[in-house]
Amino acid sequence: MLRIIFRSEVTSLLSYTDIQKICLASARNNRKxxxxxxxxxxxxxxVECLEGPPENVKSTMKVIESDRRHHNIATLLHHRTSHRRAFGVWSMNVMFLDDQLLWQRAIGSVHAYDRFLEYSRDPAFSIGVLARAYRHACAVLRVDPAAPTASRGKIPRLKQMLRD
Ligand SMILES: Cc1cc2nc3c(=O)[nH]c(=O)nc-3n(C[C@H](O)[C@H](O)[C@H](O)COP(=O)(O)O)c2cc1C
Known part of the structure; x- marks a missing residue:
């Protein structure tokens, strides 16, 4: 299995609805x-993690890289592993961490909240935020974060794309 974690920035403003649509399209494609x-x-x-068969993750990454809605795409982690998936519940899902209260509940210290643009360039910081967000989403949505490796990821419902 290949795990890639990347960071990118929007090219121009995207609404929550735009991002929800990106997430849904991503989830459907990734599931295939x-x-x-x-x-x-x-x-x-x-900050996004992709996990799966190496060739599929690489081809998905190529599609993502040619998407003009974001830029400054930087790989934070590129790791082949025989371990189980660390983000295996959904084929893709999103958490909007713009809400400070949600940040506090999901991530903890709000120290870095205002400086995410800068701090997120540090791979260890970003991967930590992503892992905590995923764990928090699983707890709130009452799903086991250690999804069975054999099953394909779920497509999230809109209300499972947490934003507050
Ligand atoms: C931040 C970001 C993350 C994305 N992640 C994925 C993804 O995980 N999988 C995917 O297929 N597309 C992803 N996309 C969208 C692709 O770039 C592309 O628009 C989409 O795959 C096209 O799908 P469609 O041909 O079904 O419309 C992402 C786009 C952005 C901006």
């Missing part, structure tokens, strides 16, 4: 390729 993952958005910065 047995790819799972999760993303967070905060202040126009995305």
């Amino acid at each position: 390729f047995n790819v799972t993952g999760y993303m967070v958005e905060c202040g126009g910065v995305f």
Whole structure:
């Protein structure tokens, strides 16, 4: 299995609805390729994880890289592993961390909240935020974060794309 985590920035303003649509299209596409993952958005910065068969993750990444709605795409992690998926529940889902209260509940200290644009360039910081957001979403939505490796990721409902 290949796991890629990347960070990118919106090219121009995207509404929550725009991002929800991107997430839904992503979830549908990823499911076909047995790819799972999760993303967070905060202040126009995305951090996203993709996991699955290496060739499928790489081809998905190519499609994402040619999407002009975001730019400054930087790979934070590129890791082949035989371990189970760490973000295996959904084929894609998103958490909007723009709400400070949600940030506090999901991530903890709000110290870095205002400086996500800058801090998220640090891979360890971003991966930590993504992992906490995923765990928080699983807890709130009452799903087991350790999804069975054999099953394909779920397509999220709109109300499962947490924003407050
Ligand atoms: C931040 C961001 C993350 C994305 N993640 C994915 C993804 O995980 N999978 C995917 O297929 N498309 C993803 N996309 C969308 C693709 O770039 C592309 O628009 C989409 O796959 C086209 O799908 P369609 O041909 O079904 O319309 C993402 C786009 C952005 C801006």
